[in-house]
Amino acid sequence: MILAMAISASVAYVAASLLYLHYFVTRKQAAELVGRWALSIGFVIQTVLLTTNYLFLGRFPVIDLKESLCFFSWSMSGMYLAMRRRPSAAPLGTFVAPVIAAFFVVAVILPGKTFTPDDRFKTFLFPFHILVSFGGYAAFALAFGSGIMYLLQERGLKARRPGKMQERLPSLSELDGLLYGSLAIGFPLLTVGLVLGAIWLHKVQGVFVEWDPKIVASMVTWLVYAVILHTRLLTGWRGRRMAAMSILGFALVLITFLGAGAASSGFHNFFK
Secondary structure (H helix, E strand, C coil), X not given: CHHHHHHXXXXXXXXXXXXXXXXXXXXXXXXXXXXXXXXXXXXXXXHHHHHHHHHHHCCCCCCCHHHHHXXXXXXXXXXXXXXXXXXXXXXXXXXXXXHHHHHHHHHXXXXXXXCCCCHHHHCCHHHHHHHHHHHHHHHHHHHHHHHHHHHHHHHHHHCCCCCHHHHHCCCHHHHHHHHHHHHHHHHHHHHHHHHXXXXXXXXXXXXXXXXXXXXXXXXXXXXXXXXXXXHHXXXXXXXXXXXXXXHHHHHHHHHHHHHHHHHCCCCCCCCC
16 A cells, blocks of 8 residues: 555656646646646645554654655645745746655655664654754755746846746746745744754753754754845845855755765664
């Protein structure tokens, strides 16, 4: 049953990626609508899959790389579907859906690892820490996609030869609003996630902070996004600089998620 759900969700996400690409090329609204439905179906199936794993394992299923990639893809899918209420977010699916599909398919392919039950991960704080943190990461992924679209649109307009790609993208003001909206959602979520993580760490290990590579990388990532939003609110910083910084910020998210996770020696190490 679990394998069938994993395959079904994979098919739905890959189909959504192809449909969004078709929509971006042809501008056919029907392709975007069907792509959104495919993404929604994949999200629902994956929600059932995660719930089933939670009940079967007796813990929140986000421990190793396989489970974390799966949960990251689910978080991005849910965040995009929520953000899609904005009409300007429709083309964003072309950039986000393939990432969702890639993360989930890799998660399905990766072999699972035997995990010795640990009471630290059964506390009520741990699921909330993971849920909120990954929600922030997902919002930053949308800001990343918005930043890429902004730079593409700006480049075409500055060349004074807007091609078909520029015609398929929202206006610069819409993209700037989409980018800022994603950051405004992601930063508070990441902040709450870090606070909950510190409280959980103190509960299970007696300290609020460890100089673990992943914890340090998470704090650096938080600081970078804090600077981005601070300059936006105080100096009106926007446009190309915001787009470039959102791309840099998501690179730090991936480094935190994968690179720092590999360097960690404790429970943050996905690869041990």
